[in-house]
Amino acid sequence: MADDSSAWQLILAGDPVLLSIVRVSLAVSLSALALASLVGLPLGAMLALLRFPGRGLLVVLLNALMGLPPVVVGLAVYLLLSRSGPLGAFGLLFTPTAMVIAQTIIIIPIIAAPTRQSVEDFWHEYRDELTAMGVGPIGRMMTLLWDARISLFTAVLAGFGRAAAEVGAVMIVGGNIEGFTRTMTTAVVLETSKGNLPLAMGLGIILVALVIAINAVVWTTRTWSERQAG
């Protein structure tokens, strides 16, 4: 049993290897989060407001995709980006870009599905007032996204939590290259199998702290906004 005091020492001393891994992790997951929000929020809102044939199927599919196994996404992106794949010419496999692509795909449904639900609920409440005020389709979407902002913030943070904690996809398309594509989760897998438990545990502690911090932010925002807006 490695003593966990050395894990804390690594964190407190700001171990450069550990810091670089955390940096890669955050850069990849935050980029994926930004892209997924850019796609997922309007996608969810459009799915909530537009009526077209096959919409129900799409809603079911989107909800199902929330549980998409990251390894499957990793495999699909791997096949797309590998030398012989359709996007192989870009040489993106085993780069942070590939990891961002995979994580973006994983978290788009995690953001879009609850967005769809919230915007639809708000639409039922707001429909008459907005119609009576002569608000057009784009205006409706913007209004509902803004007024549902607290729920959407929760969805976005859930997406970030998912991206940061995910290991299967980044392992496959990133390749766990030290100082380049090694993230907290892939490093934990590797260091544990090597027996370097202090580093593995240090990263584990940071991951858990991150998840707790996200939930603290969600909770604080919710209580604050309930006091504000009612």
Add this chain to the structure above:
Amino acid sequence: MVGTAGGLTVRAPVTDLPLVLDQVSLDAGGAKILDRASLTITAGAPTLIVGPNGAGKTSLLRLCMGLLSPSAGAVTWGGRDDRAPVRRAIVFQRPVMLRRSASANVAYALAHAGVPRHARAARVSELLDRVGLAELSERPARRLSGGEQQRLALARALARDPEILLLDEPTANLDTAATRSVEEIVLRAAQGGIKIVMASHDLGQVRRLAGDVVFMLRGSVREQGGAAEFLDHPSTLEARNFLRGDLVF
């Protein structure tokens, strides 16, 4: 309708009056909500729509606003049958406040009524002043009391600079003081030339506000005429029973 003159966008004077309902029926899931109701609304003193619950007052107002389309018959505004709201506004029985401050709610209505950004701030304070909410302008709208929300809904409706203001029992859930302030705002709007069309089942309110009365029962218009005439000498038996306080339905 929209033309450009000297770099300025000017709107041709479009009017929503007269508002005409011609033999309008409304079916919902097999039930007849409205049955060949006809009504002509022209400029003038407030028109109060009275009748028991379930008579079709709310549906009639929603049709007048263009929020519903009739199953049969036609609704026209100034001769047009385009349902997009132009010079009309509605206050619902339970208005929905946007999750923003009181002033932001009014600014939102102004923006969607086509008021340019630079002119909004002054109009917001003027409108909040008009409904007596100037002090509460930065309060989150959903934190306001029922009466205050109703007044904010009036400010939002007035922001559209309407010719016709439709009101669906705006004082049904309010106490006396709140009812009085809503009625004062409505009366001032009427004096300012806005045509008021308001559903009510409070006969005292009808007496206080109405220029003329539309009496509805089971989805059709049973009587229409001057308020004093209707209240003192109703011509139908149903109206007589309703005014006497009998349970008609």
